[in-house]
Amino acid sequence: MSPTINLNRKSLALLIAIVCSGSAQGEEYYFDPALLQGATYGQNIARFNEQQTPSGDYLADVYVNGTLVASSTNIRFNAVKEGQQAEPCLPLSVMKAAQIKSLPATDAATECRPLREWVPHAGWQFDSATLRLLLTIPMTELTHKPRGYISPSEWDSGALALFLRHNTNWTRTENTDSHYRYQYLWSGLNMGVNLGLWQVRHQSNLRYANSNQSRSAWRYNSVRTWVQRPVASINSILSLGDSYTDSSLFGSLSFNGAKLVTDERMRPQGKRGYAPEVRGVAASSAHVVVKQLGKVIYETNVPPGPFYIDDLYNTRYQGDLEVEVIEASGKTSRFTVPYSSVPDSVRPGNWHYSLAFGRVRQYYDIENRFFEGTFQHGVNNTITLNLGSRIAQRYQAWLAGGVWATGMGAFGLNATWSNARAEHNDRQQGWRAELSYSKTFTTGTNLVLAAYRYSTNGFRDLQDVLGVRREAKTGIDYYSDTLHQRNRLSATVSQPLGRLGTLNLSASTADYYNNQSRITQLQMGYSNQWRNISYGVNIARQRTTWDYDRFYHGVNEPLDVSSRQKYTETTMSFNVSIPLDWGENRTSVAMNYNQSSQSRSSTVSMTGSSGENSDLSWSVYGGYERYRNSNSDSSAPTTFGGNLQQNTRFGALRANYDQGDNYRQEGLGASGTLVLHPGGLTAGPYTSDTFALIHADGAQGAIVQNGQGAVVDRFGYAILPSLSPYRVNNVTLDTRKMRSDAELTGGSQQIVPYAGAIARVNFATISGKAVLISVKMPDGGIPPMGADVFNGEGTNIGMVGQSGQIYARIAHPSGSLLVRWGTGANQRCRVAYQLDLHTKEPFLYLNKICEKE
Structure with missing residues (x-):
């Protein structure tokens, strides 16, 4: 068996770099034993002609998939069998630093094991010239910290x-x-x-x-008055007092009570908002590039085997993702990951929830206690699930829906059923369906957003129910743009035109049961920039039909269709800005x-x-x-x-x-x-x-x-x-x-x-007057550069620089400074000084003798 040799960085680098410039798995070489004559001649020197790392202890830097995880770490290389390559024996501390997902049980924190026993499908390579131990570990075996992660x-x-x-x-x-x-x-x-x-x-x-x-x-x-407290363990915030419901599923309510909701801001930057996961397989150590509309948004190196990227930043409305996997051989493979989302889309693996209960504000004249709970979960790149409930006295609303993301775009659908006692205390039951769509087309980078909502005649929102009940009890008229609404449709198209600017189109329409009113809006906008001059034009048209009598009578009064009014307005604007x-x-x-x-x-x-x-x-x-x-x-x-x-x-x-x-x-x-x-x-x-x-x-x-x-x-x-x-x-x-x-x-x-x-x-x-002192010893010499300087209180206030110069801040008008460059009595001296602290000069310059103590 080869004798064990203990080598530090300098001796190992000097010896190994000369005799085997390269790595343990580098190009072939031959070392002539005759070059070394002496007592060790013939003692296993021929092993340097083999692509092997000698057994022994090495002070090495450890890298995992190209990332440094442990520096200047003592790694022992052991030969498994006579004549075989020595391999590193890795301690538990290195494996923890590498963030291995599941480690075998071990009693000794200092116990070391071969890499294959820690992670069966991992590999290693040792660069003896730079003392780098390169570990290649599948991403599926690592605990992944998303981009922007900061420990709570x-x-x-x-x-x-x-x-x-x-x-x-x-x-x-x-x-x-x-x-x-x-x-x-x-x-x-x-x-x-x-x-x-x-x-x-x-x-x-x-x-x-x-x-x-x-x-x-x-x-x-x-x-309003409220108390709030972040709850880091569940990425949430608790509010007590006056607040608003946060859910986009039911709409916002102002209430007094308690609320516990997910706080998206607590998540790492790479986990906020919506972005799909990218999954693939690398045949070798590869470089992965993720592009969107031709622009690189993410790059990383991955080991051989399956890989995944789940911490892309939220870049919704920018198009599908183009993924390139560049293998070590230079071979490149490409695939596309669909990226479309609507406001309800949730990142895969994330969940959002909201719980609220209390009393709806502004409706204290009637029974106004309520409870609301919503839950959203990103199942995978394709599916997001939505569930919700809003309950009050003689009112229930239940919601179910989700998002389906495909290569053709993202489709969102939420269906809500309500059961309430509303106008004239009659029972009202009905449905509301909301459909949304979003897609950024790669042909021309065209952005389309659309949303459609349909409500049956019996559907009621909680705020409308409370408003109707208050009107019936107190006579306070209630006005609402959602009560009795039947259809609502909105769409927005944005088309970048390159150097020609950007064109925006939008349209919306809403109508109500019993022909109460209809509102239709159309808008077109164009903007561009020439050099530093920006300009734009907007044209809008709105047509409104409404029940004039409704503004003078409450919602509980019968409708008089003869009071219907119509109004059409067209507006145009032009603007230019010149810096x-x-x-x-x-x-x-x-x-x-x-x-x-x-x-x-x-x-x-x-x-x-x-x-x-x-x-x-x-x-x-x-x-x-x-x-x-x-x-x-x-x-x-x-x-x-x-x-x-x-x-x-x-x-x-x-x-x-x-x-x-x-x-x-x-x-x-x-x-x-x-x-x-x-x-x-x-x-x-x-x-x-x-x-x-x-x-x-x-x-x-x-x-x-x-x-x-x-x-x-x-x-x-x-x-x-x-x-x-x-x-x-x-x-x-x-x-x-x-x-x-x-x-x-x-x-x-x-x-x-x-x-x-x-x-x-x-x-x-540091307080005091800035002083630059040129110091000399009594014999004409200068204190060594780097000598420590202490004030009268024993506080280190600086060190000696080149040519015996001391820069320090001195708070007292007179005193002395101790200069010390060792522990011996002859390795110190003292500089006496006297200063005018009232001078307006920012610096004082002194020439002083450092007297031996």
């Missing part, structure tokens, strides 16, 4: 904080003919508090109105023309922004509008105005002015956020539901990138107004305007927040 353990629930967001606008309007003056103040308020994963929210508004003909009045309106960028000022001019049967108008506007982060934005406009009256007279009042917005560290400030022939209006506005936290009160821009509270002590003046004007205040805090939940967010500070007596030890941090979290992002800073 890394999600940040955020800090304890209370916030108030406001969007406030004040306007003053004056009619110059009647001298009527009117003032109006409106402030939209959103407030909340975060306690770990529990998030309390309240939405409201404050209004004030005053005129010279009426008394002033203040009014506070509470819109006029002057240096850092981003400016554009736009022209719009609109015409209808009642009027025509034309407007010319100019918009722009300035500043490095476009913190200042403005616009001015002028135009006219000509109206047609019954006497065929016409008038063309002119209008002009403008607005200005400045983003500041405290939020956005706005001002506007508008004037016409008989009126003028001026307005002011502001928006922003206040956050109360353990460190104090911080003001910043208007935030989204998920945002960050930044703390960088001493970094006053640092600008928050993408912060809409946010700047670190004198207490070291700032607000980043928006974060993407469950995704990696880079938080960066720009230090160019930061105070000169401090610096950041790192300019960027990463955070993965929960939805609704106020993420706390801390930046470490």
Whole structure:
């Protein structure tokens, strides 16, 4: 048996690279033993003439299907039988790093086994020149992490904080003919508090109105209050209080109660939305390319055997997938995966559910408790299943349906049966069927969307039933565009024309039982771009037939067909936008023309922004509008105005002015956020539901990138107004305007927040005057480069650079620095200094002697 040899990287690379440049399974070579004379001559040197790896321990990098999973790992190679190739004995830790789906039971964590015992159909190759162990393992044997996967353990629930967001606008309007003056103040308020994963929210508004003909009045309106909590273990969010049902199967209801629904945002990016799975077989190690409309959207390397790709990004409405499998020999095979979807399509393996119960809002005068449950599941590329139920007092609705995706397109069908006591307390039963279709044609990349809904006369939606019951009890008239609706059809066609632009066509129609009304709409749009100039034209026509008497009588009253009215309107619009960028000022001019049967108008506007982060934005406009009256007279009042917005560290400030022939209006506005936290009160821009509270002590003046004007205040805090939940967010500070007596030890941090979290992002800073000291020893020498430098408190504040230079920040006007490059008494010295900390110079330059201690 060959003797075991222990080799490190340097000795092995020197020896093996000389005698067998190549891998254990590389080209044939011959090594002449006579080249090595000495004590070891003749001792099994001839083994280097064979394509074998000598037995022994190797410090190797381990790759699985081309991906590094373990670096600098000790791998033992054992010869199975005398004269046979030595093979790697792999420890359990490497197999876990490789994410093997099912591992054989083993008692010892350090036990190693040949690869074939861990995974029967796997293979290996060892590159002795680079010390790389290449493992080839079928994808079906691996635990797959989809693209964009982030472990829930890394999600940040955020800090304890209370916030108030406001969007406030004040306007003053004056009619110059009647001298009527009117003032109006409106402030939209959103407030909340975060306690770990529990998030309390309240939405409201404050209004004030005053005129010279009426008394002033203040009014506070509470819109809704709720508590929410993400539940990571089931990819869901729990809401208690005022909320809305989320299901697209039944439609949205505003209610007060409890709701538990799937939160799609918790899924990895490669599992959100709908995309089909790609499955195939590779004859060898292959490169797989996935294209859509000729564009590459995904590439990967796969081992021999079956492979699957289940984490494609959602690119619906872009056409079927073209898959190329390029084998190691260069042979290429191709196949197509149909890709069509409708709004109800669910990715294979995913499920969506929603549970809600409570009381329907605005209907508290009657019995309004209800329950709703829906479930959707993507069975495979072809089938999605839908189930649902909505139940209330004397009302039941049951839904079943799904999506069938084929090469001819995706077909969606949902059927709902309802049973209710509605008008005049009569029992109403009926069906509603909804059919949808979507297909992107590869011939011309034509996008078609269509949806059709048919309801029998007895079908009732829950909100319509509650509205009818409330009208019967209280006399409050109820109006609905879904009650008694029979047919509804809509279709949209979008056709890219290459350099000629894009053409869009859409049509919709809806009619009602007993000929109550019919609404038909047609629209055509064309848009294009020439160089940087964009332009478009839109033409729309709407024809409406409706029961005029219905607007003055409730739905429980008998229908008078003699009150039917008809109205037809045709509108046309044309727009063009021309950019006029002057240096850092981003400016554009736009022209719009609109015409209808009642009027025509034309407007010319100019918009722009300035500043490095476009913190200042403005616009001015002028135009006219000509109206047609019954006497065929016409008038063309002119209008002009403008607005200005400045983003500041405290939020956005706005001002506007508008004037016409008989009126003028001026307005002011502001928006922003206040956050109360353990460190104090911080003001910043208007935030989204998920945002960050930044703390960088001493970094006053640092600008928050993408912060809409946010700047670190004198207490070291700032607000980043928006974060993407469950995704990696880079938080960066720009230090160019930061105070000169401090610096950041790192300019960027990463955070993965929960939805609704106020993420706390801390930046470490160093305070003190920036000093560059040129140090010499008493004998004229310099301390070694890389020697550590400590301040008087024993804190490491830097190291010695080239030519004995020390860069450090020093907070005290006098003292000494310890320079140390070893543990011996003669391997240290001390630099005494005296500084003027009040100088405005950003840097101080000193020449000092480092005295031996």
